[in-house]
Amino acid sequence: MDNSRITQIRSFNRAVTRRIGALEESYLSRGRPLGEARLLFEIGPEGAALGALRxxxxxxxGYLSRILRSLEAQGLVSVDKLDGDARSRYATLTDKGRVEHAAYDALSDELANSILEPLSETGRDRLVAAMADVERLLGAASITLDEEPADSAEARQCLARYFDELAQRFEEGFDQGKGNTTTEDEFIPPRGTFVIARLDGIPVGCAALRMMDATTAEIKRMWVSPSARGLGVASRMLRRLEAIARDFGAETVCLDTNRALKEAQSLYRREGYTEIERFNDNPYADHWFSKRL
Amino acid sequence: MDNSRITQIRSFNRAVTRRIGALEESYLSRGRPLGEARLLFEIGPEGAALGALRxxxxxxxGYLSRILRSLEAQGLVSVDKLDGDARSRYATLTDKGRVEHAAYDALSDELANSILEPLSETGRDRLVAAMADVERLLGAASITLDEEPADSAEARQCLARYFDELAQRFEEGFDQGKGNTTTEDEFIPPRGTFVIARLDGIPVGCAALRMMDATTAEIKRMWVSPSARGLGVASRMLRRLEAIARDFGAETVCLDTNRALKEAQSLYRREGYTEIERFNDNPYADHWFSKRL
DNA sequence: CGTATTACCTGACTAAAGTCAGGTAATGGA
DNA sequence: TCCATTACCTGACTTTAGTCAGGTAATACG
Structure with missing residues (x-):
């Protein structure tokens, strides 16, 4: 463990908890229990499916149902059948509910403003920038990596977005039939593996590994969603795959990449890969790298 | 209001609330209500007076009393008379209580660590730095300014620390009798005023204003506690005093300062003061400034 | 010295939050 | 077609959190 950093994080938690408490208190000022207020807020002007709210x-x-009945009784919310599945229901704000929602919204704005207000212009800039950093990095910290079959629905989804991006970025375009020298079933243990990175459960990146021979692994399909770039997801996936390759008995990892993918090349160099001679006939590859494990 | 900044603050609040929720859940994992856990934690290895806890x-x-009885029943806490005032009582952890406390402490550490763990070394550095910034600036945002009598206990305390600092920093030392050309009763409305800056109720700075004549105000006793420097407290106090001076009918504000107080001089220049000729015979003054309101 | 105040306790209460075991209607799949 | 599952609802319940009105002993104050 890393003591001074942990101390800083804990002290940050305490400081921020107080602010959050202030927000909850201001929410209570409208004379409605926090649970109802939160639900009303979450339904929002667009409405929301009950399942999503739950x-x-x-x-x-049962609890959700009860709070909804109370909001309905107050004339703030109406719950109707959703067309499609007649079991599902959909909550919408009434006009009165929209007014209440706007009031809660204003309370949140007010609290945020009360934080900014006493600060100087530069103080405000620094606070907002630091908050953005914290938020970004907390997000990065909650990205998880999972090994899973390369033919799962979400894996396919990642791969589709990956190939889309290749088609956009390669100067010469990208034809899946031509580029795919490898089939997805090579990414199944023990011949290989497939890793998906997720943020709050939704996939934001993937990477695949296959054993070329007993002591050489190849990394392919390395992709990070634009929304999650700059958070170190790619290098985490890379390291994870290297560790797995080691377990598979690999002594060397190699990979290829297109000249358009500059940031990938610098990632590989940063992670200790060195450029080598062409080792395959991938028509889209311009650079070949390898690293001894 | 400042829309994009407010949006950032609100989004930060949401992101951080989730983390805090995780901490509370981990606290509940020890099978004890949050209220009891918090109290146990707050008592700490040193123990605490009941009034302080409250x-x-x-x-x-009444509520505190009840939670304490429950912790006593669990054998975690003992409450004894404090020597001195036989009405007050003091809560201490038993050995078993200390073990529980350490367990909660470990949970907090674990959560903090789980945030750091997935990040790269530079990510960790950036997160911790950004958290420190946010904490600092949130602190700054909760500093309040109050006008109050210059002879209150806390005002005296600020002034004592101010004079101490002068004695330390002036090359020529500082003798209160010689330096004080003004008495504290000149800082009472409508002849003047006295402002105290507080962070969470404890004084961290002060500044005084007195009217020299019907249209000229003088600022004196400007001090910020070392713990609160760099948060813009001085310029907030300065602006507050200028606003009050305006209300008093002042058209010009002036002040003097010693050559050792470099940061004060740059503050005054930044706030629009220009250096003028000597206007008093303060033996410790080396620079004189004024500003038209 | 007597009285007001303080520091804490007790008992009686309420509201909010949440859990659990059924129950109903709609839906999907064999 | 039948049966398991899903999406939601209802009623009965518990725990947690918190308030309020007294009450007691110690202390402070005029």
Whole structure:
């Protein structure tokens, strides 16, 4: 463990908890229990499916039902059948509910403003920038990596977005039939593996590994969603795959890349890969790298 | 209001609330209500006076009493008379209580560590630095300024620390009798005023204003505690005093300062003061400034 | 010295938050 | 077609959190 950093994080938690408490208190000022206020807020002007509300707020189905009945009784919300599945229901704000929602919204704005207000112009800039950093990095910290079959629905989804991006970025375009010298079933243990990176459960990146021979692994399909770039996801996936390759008995990892993917090349160099001679006939590859494990 | 900044603050709040929620859940994992856990934690290895606990956690006296009885029943805490005032009582952890406390402490550490762990070394550095910034600036945002009598206990305390600092920093030392051309009763409305800056209720700075004649105000006793420097407290106090001076009918504000107080001089210049000729015979003054309101 | 105040305790209460075991209607799949 | 599953609802319940009105002993103050 890393003591001074942990101390800083804990002290940050305490400082921020107080602010959050202030927000909750201001929410209570409208004379409604926090649970109802939160639900009203979460339904929002667009409305929301009950299932979505339940999972987002982590509510028991019976409990949600009861709070909704109370909001309905107050004339703030109406719950109707959703066309499609007649079991599902959809909550919408009434006009009165929209007014209440706007009031809660204003309270949040006010609190945020009360934080900015006493600060100087430069203080405000620094605070907002630091908050953005914290948020970004907390997000990065909650990205998880999971090994899973390369033919799962989400894996396919990642791969589709990966190939889309190749088609956009390669000067020469990208034809999947021509470029794919490898089939997805090579990414299944023990011949290889497939890793998906997720942020709050939704996929934001993937990477694949296959054993070329007993002591050589190849990394392919390395992709990070634009929304998650700059958070170190790629290097985490790379290291994870290297560790797995080691377990598979690999002594060397190699990979190829297109000249258009500059940031990938600098990532590989940063992670200790060195450029080598062409080792395959991938028509889209311009650079070949390898690293001894 | 400042829209994009407010949006950033609100989004930060949401992101951080989730983390805090995770901490509270981990606290619940020890099978004890959050209220008891918090109290146990707050008592700490050193123990704590009941009054201090009540004010720190914002608990009703009856409620506190009940939670303490429950912790006593679990054998975690003992409450004894404090020597001195036989009405006050003091809570201490038993050996078993200390073990529990350490367990909660470990949970907090674990959560902090789980945030750091997935990040790269530079990511960790950036996160911790950004958290420190946010914490600092949130602190700055909660500094309040109050006008109050210059002879209150806390005002005297500020002034004592101010004079101490002068004695330390002036090359020629500082003798209060010689330096004080002004008495504290000149800082009472409508002849003048006295402002105290507080962070969480404790004084961290002061500044005084007195009217020299009907249209000229003088600023004196400008001091910021070392712990609160760099947060813009001085310029906030300065602006507040200028606004009050305006209300008093002042058209010009002037002040003097010693050559050793470099940061004060640059503050005055930054705030629009220009250096003028000597206007008093303060033996410790080396520079004189004024500003038209 | 008597009285007001303080520091804490007790008992009686309420509201909010959440859990659990069924129950109903719609839907999907064999 | 039948049966398991899903999406939601209802009623009965518990725990947690918190408030309020007294009450007691110690202390401060005029």
């Amino acid at each position: 999972s987002k707020l982590g509510l028991d189905s | 004010s720190k956690l914002g608990l009703d006296s």
